[in-house]
Amino acid sequence: MSETGAQTGGPLTKVLEVDDVTIRFGGLTALDSVSFDIREGEILGLIGPNGAGKTTCFNVMTGVYQATSGQVLFDGKPLTKLARHKITQLGIARTFQNIRLFRSMTVLENVMVGADAHSKVGFWDALLRTPRHRHTESESTTRAKELLKIVGISARHDELAANLSYGDQRRLEIARAMATGPKLLCLDEPAAGFNPAEKLKLMELIRRVRDEGYTVLLIEHDMRLVMGVTDRIVVLEFGRKIAEGTPAEIRDNPAVIAAYLGVDEEDAS
Numbered sequence: 001m002s003e004t005g006a007q008t009g010g011p012l013t014k015v016l017e018v019d020d021v022t023i024r025f026g027g028l029t030a031l032d033s034v035s036f037d038i039r040e041g042e043i044l045g046l047i048g049p050n051g052a053g054k055t056t057c058f059n060v061m062t063g064v065y066q067a068t069s070g071q072v073l074f075d076g077k078p079l080t081k082l083a084r085h086k087i088t089q090l091g092i093a094r095t096f097q098n099i100r101l102f103r104s105m106t107v108l109e110n111v112m113v114g115a116d117a118h119s120k121v122g123f124w125d126a127l128l129r130t131p132r133h134r135h136t137e138s139e140s141t142t143r144a145k146e147l148l149k150i151v152g153i154s155a156r157h158d159e160l161a162a163n164l165s166y167g168d169q170r171r172l173e174i175a176r177a178m179a180t181g182p183k184l185l186c187l188d189e190p191a192a193g194f195n196p197a198e199k200l201k202l203m204e205l206i207r208r209v210r211d212e213g214y215t216v217l218l219i220e221h222d223m224r225l226v227m228g229v230t231d232r233i234v235v236l237e238f239g240r241k242i243a244e245g246t247p248a249e250i251r252d253n254p255a256v257i258a259a260y261l262g263v264d265e266e267d268a269s
């Protein structure tokens with residue numbers, strides 16, 4: 001396990017802060033005064049029953065939605081609603097519930113696209129193939145190959161993305177997101193459609209990604225996976241934060257048990 005501030009008691013750097021965020025859609029309050037933060041080097045899980053507000057929260061944390069009130073601070077600065085490429089440039093990368101890859105490009109090319117989103121080389125450098133562009137290109141090829149190794153699919157780098165198995169496509173999505181060099185990597189239900197053996201491998205992979213120095217936000221339905229891989233968990237129910245803590249604390253929290261069992265808090269304790 002990597003040594004994060006959270007685990008060593010050292011100074012905590014907040015990568016992202018959700019500060020008293022409320023989001024309303026017409027008459028419906030999807031998020032109600034929610035506050036929590038994500039600390040550098042940790043894996044934070046965001047969980048809750050269906051309709052709890054996880055996706056809405058994810059969307060406000062990745063600049064897709066603007067809070068009705070309250071704010072999200074990324075790297076200490078307010079995050080406003082931004083175009084997707086701007087969010088990537090800021091340092092937030094995400095994967096999607098429904099895999100979004102360039103299916104007719106190779107595995108390596110898909111990761112290189114991620115690296116290009118991060119690249120400082122301009123249009124003219126690329127068009128004229130300047131030494132600066134060539135240098136950057138070879139650096140990003142090397143880095144893309146390293147990332148494919150980390151996610152465990154380097155042997156398939158020349159294959160078309162469409163030819164990968166479902167599990168390997170998910171791995172490729174993670175590598176592509178990592179290639180943008182994010183300060184925060186957001187995984188939206190990465191285990192969707194996985195069998196138990198694949199879920200175990202995914203847990204290993206998420207830990208490996210964190211140990212590489214990435215900060216990870218994980219939204220996931222599979223409780224065992226969330227409990228097994230996260231450093232801290234935030235629980236939402238009906239748009240409110242009902243608990244926050246380590247997996248062990250969350251497992252024993254009566255409000256969380258009640259939310260998942262759908263019974264009164266008193267009955268669950």
Ligand SMILES: Nc1ncnc2c1ncn2[C@@H]1O[C@H](COP(=O)(O)OP(=O)(O)OP(=O)(O)O)[C@@H](O)[C@H]1O
Nearest residue numbers: 025028029030048049050051052053054055056057
């Ligand atoms: N764009 C929208 N317009 C109107 N209502 C919305 C919108 N997005 C979400 N909602 C509503 O906000 C509430 C929270 O939804 P959200 O999708 O964030 O929950 P969730 O925890 O991600 O649920 P699930 O686990 O089922 O995906 C729900 O009642 C949903 O119907």
